[in-house]
Each structure stands twice: as C-alpha cells, then as structure tokens.
Amino acid sequence: MDQIIRKAGWLIIICACILTGCTDKxxxxxxxxSVFRTLYRIKYESPVLLTEKIDAELQAFNLSLNPFxxxxxxxxxxxxxxxxxxxxxxxxxxxxxxxxxxTDGIFDPTAAPLINLWGFGFSKMDSVTPGMIDSIKAFVGYxxxxxxxxxITKEDxxxxxxxxxxxxxxxxxxxxxLLEREGVQNYMVDIGGEIAMKGVNPxxxxxxxxxxKPEDDNSAVSHGIEEIVQPxxxxxxxxxxxxxxxxxxEGKKYAHTIDPxxxxxxxxxxxxxxxxxxxxxxxxxxxxxxxxxxxxEAVEIAKKLNTIEYFLIYADENxxxxxKYSPGMLPLxxxxxxxxxLENP
Numbered sequence: 001m002d003q004i005i006r007k008a009g010w011l012i013i014i015c016a017c018i019l020t021g022c023t024d025k026x027x028x029x030x031x032x033x034s035v036f037r038t039l040y041r042i043k044y045e046s047p048v049l050l051t052e053k054i055d056a057e058l059q060a061f062n063l064s065l066n067p068f069x070x071x072x073x074x075x076x077x078x079x080x081x082x083x084x085x086x087x088x089x090x091x092x093x094x095x096x097x098x099x100x101x102x103t104d105g106i107f108d109p110t111a112a113p114l115i116n117l118w119g120f121g122f123s124k125m126d127s128v129t130p131g132m133i134d135s136i137k138a139f140v141g142y143x144x145x146x147x148x149x150x151x152i153t154k155e156d157x158x159x160x161x162x163x164x165x166x167x168x169x170x171x172x173x174x175x176x177x178l179l180e181r182e183g184v185q186n187y188m189v190d191i192g193g194e195i196a197m198k199g200v201n202p203x204x205x206x207x208x209x210x211x212x213k214p215e216d217d218n219s220a221v222s223h224g225i226e227e228i229v230q231p232x233x234x235x236x237x238x239x240x241x242x243x244x245x246x247x248x249x250e251g252k253k254y255a256h257t258i259d260p261x262x263x264x265x266x267x268x269x270x271x272x273x274x275x276x277x278x279x280x281x282x283x284x285x286x287x288x289x290x291x292x293x294x295x296x297e298a299v300e301i302a303k304k305l306n307t308i309e310y311f312l313i314y315a316d317e318n319x320x321x322x323x324k325y326s327p328g329m330l331p332l333x334x335x336x337x338x339x340x341x342l343e344n345p
Contacts, residue, residue, distance in 0.1 A: 028186075028202040033058075036066055036168055038192035043201070044179050045186040057178050058171070064088045065167045067160075077152050078160040084150040092163050092170055092281070093147055099166075099285040100142040103301060104261070107289035108142050111260035112162040118258060118265070133263035140260055169238050169284025172196040176280075189280075196280040198234040206232035208334070211239055214271040214313055214321065226313060226323070229274065230334045236280025240287035241272030241313070257292040266292040271321065272313040273298070276332060282308065295324060302326055 029049055031042040035058045042054065064086050066072045076083040085093070099107045113136045117128060139158040146153045163170075172189045176196035179187045186199030188207045197207045209231075213224040229237055259266040273290035277283040286308055290298040295314050302310050309329040316322050330336065 035062060035171065035191065036164070037068065038168060040171075040189075040191040042175060042190070043188045044184045045199070045202075046179075046182065046184050050179070050182055050184075053178060053182065054175060057175060061088060061171055061174055065092060065163055065170075067162055067164070074161055074163065080154075080157050085147075085152060086150075088170070088174065090147065090150070092167055093152075095170075095281055095285060096163065096166055097142060099282075099289060102305065103286075103289040103293065105142070106259060106261060106292050107165070107285055108140065108260040109161050109163050109165065110140050110142055110145065110159050111258060112160060114140055114260060114263050115258050117263075137263050140263075165240075165288040166281055166285040168192040169194040169196075169236060169279075170281035172280040173236065194236070194238045194280050194284045196236050197231070206230050209237050211272065211274050211311060211313075212241070214241060226272075227274075227311060227333055228335050229276065229311065229329075229332050231276055231332050235276055235278060236283040237274065237276050238280060238283035238287040239272060239274040240284075240291045259292050268292065268294050269314045269316070270295055270298065270312055271315060274311040276309040276329065277307065286310075299324065299326075 026045045026047050028043055028045050031040075031044075031051055031054055033040055033055075040058075044050070062069055063071060064073050065088060067074050067078060069075060073083055073085055073089050077085065077089075096107070096109050100109075114133070117132060117136060139156040141159075144155040144159055145161075168191045172191045172194050173196050175189045175191070176187065176198065179189070180198075186201070187197065188201070189196045195207075195209055197209075199207075201207050207230070209229045210225045211227045211229060213226040231237065257266045257268070258264070268291075270291055270293070273287045275283040275287045275290070277286070286301075289301075290310065290312065293301075295312060298310065298312065302308055309326045309332065311323065311325040311329050311333070313321060313323055325333070
C-alpha cells in the first residue's frame, strides 16, 4: 500500500510538472532609488530579487562617471590628477565624440562653464558680456581633448567634462546589460527619464512611455501627456526638454539651451525632443543635441544618420506648439495609429 501511495504521489508531481513546466515562477520586481542626483525606477521579470547586484553596479558606475563624487574617475580627470579611465568612461567619451562630430559641435560635454555662466533659466543674462564668453570659449571644445589608451589629455588644463547629457542614458544601458547577464528578458530601466527596455510589461504588453506636454506650470504639478511611445523592441528612449522653463523673446517661447559653438542661448524653437535608438546612451545624446538646434537641422541630421527616430515638439512662427516626427516613429505611436493617422505632419 505504501508503494502505491508513493507511486501515486510521484504521478501527481509528474503531472504538475507537465502542466507548469517545472520552472521557477518569475515575478515582476520594482527597484527605485537615486543616482547621479536623479531618481531611477527599474521593473524586471525574474525568479529572484536582484537588488544587491543592481545597487553594486550603480555604485561602481557612480565611481566612474559622477562628476559630483570627488573620488570618481571623471572628477580626477577634471582635477588633472593622474588616473587611468575605465571601460565605462571610454564608452561615454567615444560616443560623445561621435555625436559631437555628427552634430557639428552642438553636443559638447565640455560646455558646462558656458552653461554656468548664463545661470539657471538665464538668470545672469543681463551681466554676461562678449568678453566673458570669449574667455570661456578658449577652454571649451571637445576637439581639445584626446583619449590615448586609458589616459585623457587636454589642450588646456581648465577643460572639464560633464557627461550628464549622456551618462544617465548609458547608466540605463549598463543596468540593462546586467539584467540580461542574469537571464532577465523583460525589463524597463528608467534613470532620470532615460529608458532602456526589452520584452513586455507585467500585463504581457509592450512597454509604453509617455512624452510630457511642454506646459506653463512652474509648480511642476501638471504632467499632461502629449504622446505615448510603444517601441515593442529592445531599444533606448530618451526625452530632453525644458518643459516648464522657458525664456520669452518677442512673444515666442524658447527652451533654455546654450549653443556651445557661439556661447549664447541657442534661440531655437524645439521645446522637447524624444529619440528612439538601439541603445539609451545614443538616444540621450541626440535628444540633448536636438534641443539646441533648429527643427530643420535636427531633421536633416536624423535623415543622414538613419539610425534614430525622433518626436519633436516645437513652437511655430506664431508661437503655437506643433509636432514633427520621423516616418519610422509613426508605427511606435499607438495613439496616432488608433486615430488612423498614417502620415507625418
């Protein structure tokens, strides 16, 4: 009788394995915290929590590219201390050089002194003089820095790096790669609004990313959604936009962006730029660059690259907000698909 009972028990287990696949049940976890003075949120499907590994990777990344950390590699480079850069620094350095060249220098991680000169929201606009701009431009320019093996050389020791316009996107890529090494196939990594994604969400649908409307709301309470992006592929999505911080000139709104080539406010009409690329670092860099250039120039650069998709919100000649997006972006916009919109405006 005991043997019959044991056989029956094994039969139940075998049947259960057939029905369930005898695999570990995966659950969606969510991690959140702060890094690089910004918030992050990570959702992923896994049989186990990966909190410790994620935290360790973010802390290691922080020691490489956080300019506010005095012990980081980038801080030592900025202070002209002897230091060998790591693979993360090299990846960001080389991608920045690529985008710098493709945008004719409008994307420049050495431009922070010019940005600081003008102040947040151009608060120092009345006190900035051409002489001050020229003196700073003498040590601004990505063509003045060079990577030799694992050593950075500068043509002027006053040159400083700030990769904040691209490092958050790369951090999302770094965590995405960590998750994939751990066997995770479904995830969304959001660091400061720069997102790396793969697979599906807990509902089994493709991840959906909202693009905020640029709104007159200095309280930052209003968060209207202009559009939803649903790529349904492994990619990076980044949005750059001074949603609630404009300056107004002759009745028109302009985003607070400095053109490092001139040292002056860009004075362009693009208020928000969302980029979809193969990786989040690339998306992050071009989203920043597109904010500082005119609509026509951004569109032409995207055509030449043929590797990114864009969704731009801009102010027309009458000050009204309009949108412009690449042909390849339209299939990624479910709301417009549902409305039967088949052409780019």
